[in-house]
Amino acid sequence: MKQTPLHDVHVALGARMVEFGGWHMPLQYGSILEEGKIVRTACGLFDLSHMGRFQVQGRDAVALVDRVCTNHCAKIPTGSIRYSLLCNEEGRPLDDLLIYRDAVGVYLVVNASNSERDLAWIRGHIGGLAAEVRDETSDTAMLALQGPRSQEILAKITRAVDLAAIRYYAFGFGTVAGLKQTRISRTGYTGEDGFELYLPKAEGARVWQELLAAGTPAGLKPIGLGARDVLRLEAGMALYGHELSAEGNPREAGIEFALALTPAKGDFIGRAGLERLGAARGARLVGITTEGPRVPRQGQELFQGGAKVGVVASGGVSPTLGTNIGSAFVKLGLDKEGVELELDVRGKRQSARVRELPFYSRTRKK
Amino acid sequence: MSLPEDAGVPAAREPWRLLLTWDGEPGWNMALDEALLQSADRRAVLRFYTWKPHALSLGYFQRWRELAPQAGANVLVRRFSGGGAIHHSDELTFSVAAADTHALFHGEVSRSYERIHGLLARVFAELGVRAALRGEQALLSERAGTGMCFHHSTPLDLAWDGKKGVGSAQRRRGGRVLHHGSIKLGASALEEGVATLRARVPALEPAALAERVRGEWERTLGCTFAREEPSALELEHARARAAFYRSDEFVRRR
Amino acid sequence: MRPNDRKYTKTHEWVKLSGEEVVIGITDFAVQELCSGNEGDLVYCDLPEPGRSLEAGETFGEIESVKAVSDLNAPVAGTVNSINVQIEEHLEILSRDPWNAGWLVKLAPRSKVLDGEELMDAAAYEAFIAASKH
Missing domain, CATH: 3.30.1360.120 (Probable tRNA modification gtpase trme; domain 1)
Structure with a gap:
């Protein structure tokens, strides 16, 4: 190394x-x-x-x-x-x-x-x-x-x-x-x-x-x-x-x-x-926040009902918002602020919500 | 860099309004310009003015903290036009307002700068001052990071003796344009190293320079002027808005 | 020829329906007037906070080039849903792609029809620009 x-x-x-x-x-x-x-x-x-x-x-x-x-x-x-x-x-x-x-x-x-x-x-x-x-x-x-x-x-x-x-x-x-x-x-x-x-x-x-x-x-x-x-x-x-x-x-x-x-x-x-x-665009990168205890991780899939509609690119715990955040490619049409999806964490479903990126902007902070 | 000999502008039918408002209070000066911009699409107007007391004006997007070292005990206002800060002390200030389709302003913003600076260069030439667009040469008046308009230049700025001598800025709103110009007569401690006309023409006064600019304006644009006072409505607007332009709310908006 | 899928204003904004939203930007002509092709000449852009309600014709932001500050006017009435936050830090997008990547704000419009009297289609906007050049 x-x-x-x-x-x-x-x-x-x-x-x-x-x-x-x-x-x-x-x-x-x-x-x-x-x-x-x-x-x-x-x-x-x-x-x-x-x-x-x-x-x-x-x-x-x-x-x-x-x-x-x-x-x-x-x-x-x-x-x-x-x-x-x-x-x-x-x-x-x-x-x-x-x-x-x-x-x-x-x-x-x-x-x-x-x-x-x-x-x-x-x-x-x-x-x-x-x-x-x-x-x-x-x-x-x-x-x-x-x-x-x-x-x-x-x-x-x-x-x-x-x-x-x-x-x-x-x-x-x-x-x-x-x-x-x-x-x-x-x-x-x-x-x-x-x-x-x-x-x-x-x-x-x-x-x-x-x-x-x-x-x-x-x-x-x-x-x-x-x-x-x-x-x-x-x-x-x-x-x-x-x-x-x-x-x-x-x-x-x-x-x-x-x-x-x-x-x-x-x-x-x-x-x-x-x-x-x-x-050929079929999805768009958006933010996601999750309610449950688990942090989204790359490769985890997002569902709406039985249909797979997205995949996580990154995840972490936000020091600024204090919640779990992630980025995900979400199917066009569902890539709207507030849309509720389910994150599949090794077979368990956890609710997730679509957010516009960025989660934080220094020029936008109040 | 060569200057356009004439702007190729057709004669306007209606006379321009000419306003002379000497020793204006800083907030009032800015508020009157706002009134002129609002009514600019009816008749073009050229206004000459000076400041009492002297004041430091910030450009619309400047961060006031960056000007704090220069501010000192000066009266502060913020302009609605862009660019850097200007110390309005020993200078002739002018504003020109017209529709953006007016021959003076139509096309790219940079063309309107060339027209106005070309016109001023001819005025200065009559006074024996050889001014030219800066072009790609470096100026002696450059000072990094003071936030002052005269310490920063672009290729379209007017310079003589290797130094910037005219500050210019514009606001474009709803199909109307107001162009701000500041011509340095004498030096200011806040604007070290800039070109002044009095270095060449010792007795030059603002009113006399304004008269020369007016004359060249008529020749270049083929227009005439009607000497007027601001309308009652404009004066009312300026009175009502003067305090805003020197308020913390506006001066410290960024 | 400019895009046909949207309407234009005399102050050089464009507005386009997109699902439930309208998207607003400024035209290539406006950008060229401000910066004469030098993308570094655009220096600041202020956009509104999401949630702000706008009337048609109201100023929703300002853009500064090294030579001028210009108002940005709302072609139609509505509430700001989102803004293109990338614009404030990457103004060069405007000189490169004012039609797509260079969008400025998205509104929840008060009316889903772009039928304001002041709005022009692409052909009328071309004619308007040609006329303003004399």
Whole structure:
């Protein structure tokens, strides 16, 4: 199993360590529910060094990204970020990723478990383009601050950049803990305001400690991948292998904003497939809440009377709502807020109710 | 970047309304513009004004906390138009309201900026100030993160001496448009590094500049002006709504 | 030619029946006017809270580009059932697909027939736009 530059720090903090995407990662430092609440009310610090980080360079860097990605890289303003899929020829997702449009090229952040396959896939499609893809994952560390107090905490160790001027889904470069030209993006996977930082590998642990020291008075705590998963579920964000997979129909998964099926985008790998899958939609990704004690789990089926009408993609206990929540693909027509269904938990039926995603939105909270 | 020589606008039959309201109270200034936007589809109007006391106006979508460091002891209002904050001190402010089908405003919003900024550039040229659209060049007036309109620029902004000198914003509502413009005469401590006309034309006063803009407006658009006062209805609206524009409810809405 | 399955307003919103609901958005023309093809020029969008009751013609939200703030007007009366929360954080959807992915709000309409006097079909909307260009 691979280890991030922060591995020993997690172990020293007493984290429960698990295998995730080929990496030995912290699932939790304490209670997952408590960790979720900390992110919603104060701020959490995450080690995301396992995620794949690729620099795409060369005259045709943008053209290469536009050839393999579903979003329209050429249209992204410099300094902005877009969510995208990487699809096979059939339009089935190989991964989901973030595209950072630089002055010098394009930076991609992909899922740890798909990183090697993504790299081979993208390199395999360079064809005649003047572009190269450099895998920076093992040379760098990646940390995230997530929560309403993120900006205030990051500002304490940051110079030469105005964090307030970095909008959601945009990035800039500044001096973080003395490290000049550090990539700082206003992104995250929790539904909260927050930042992701890209650092030299050797500096990861030092910046982690400096952030903790600066943020502890404001309630900053290290947070594991367990809380991250349920926070992203509350925020209605897809997780590869759950809401998105090479077997599923991405046009049912509520990620249309990642698809640039416009004339301007032109052809790309999977375009025709995505158009066919759009016409073949039979279900839609929605939220579900359950009444009973059991948490919905991936693969469990949803019924209306005797008819199977849906399947669960993800489930968890919501720290914000205090109830069991899940995401599920539910047959069109029944994908409406409030529709009552039954969740089959190993032969036992438990009532479930359809909800619109997301369960939580920071811009919508009262 | 070159400026359009003329906007190619046909002569309007009806005279424009010309309003001059000097030393307006900040909330009242904004409320009167709201009244002008509401009646804009009947006759086009060009209004020139100044502020007493001086005030800081926030753009409609700005977060007031981000302007808190700049706010200080200033009177605060929020505009219903977009963009960044402006310190209305030593400046000539104008508002133009008309239907969105009017020759000045029809088509893309960016075209209307080109028309208005092109017109102003000709006025400034008469004064010996060579202003041009910023285009892709970087400006010396850029300041990261102050939230101030003049510290941030786009390719369509008007600049001279490498600095931004005119702030512009619009509101489009129900087929009508109101364009806000702010032309810097003198410097403000809150707007460090921006271009001012007085740096080149020392004795320039708001009323004299307004007269020059009016003249160029007539030449460019082929229109005439009728000097008027705001109508009784507009004045009533402005009186009733002035407090709203400086209220915490509106200023701190975001 | 713009989609025929919906009606249009003079302020460039579209409205479409979908089952028991009506879906509302803005047209490609409105988006082009605001951002001239630069998707990064759209910066903010405010949408109403679900549950809010709207009259026909009432302003239900606002959208800001780097150059202008525009009102969003309800083509028909009804109660807001849901809003497209993705729009507020991914405004580029509007410049890409204003007709489907770029929907803004869904209403429980007061009337299930789209017959307001102000509403135009696609052909009438095309003519309206052509006329406004002179």
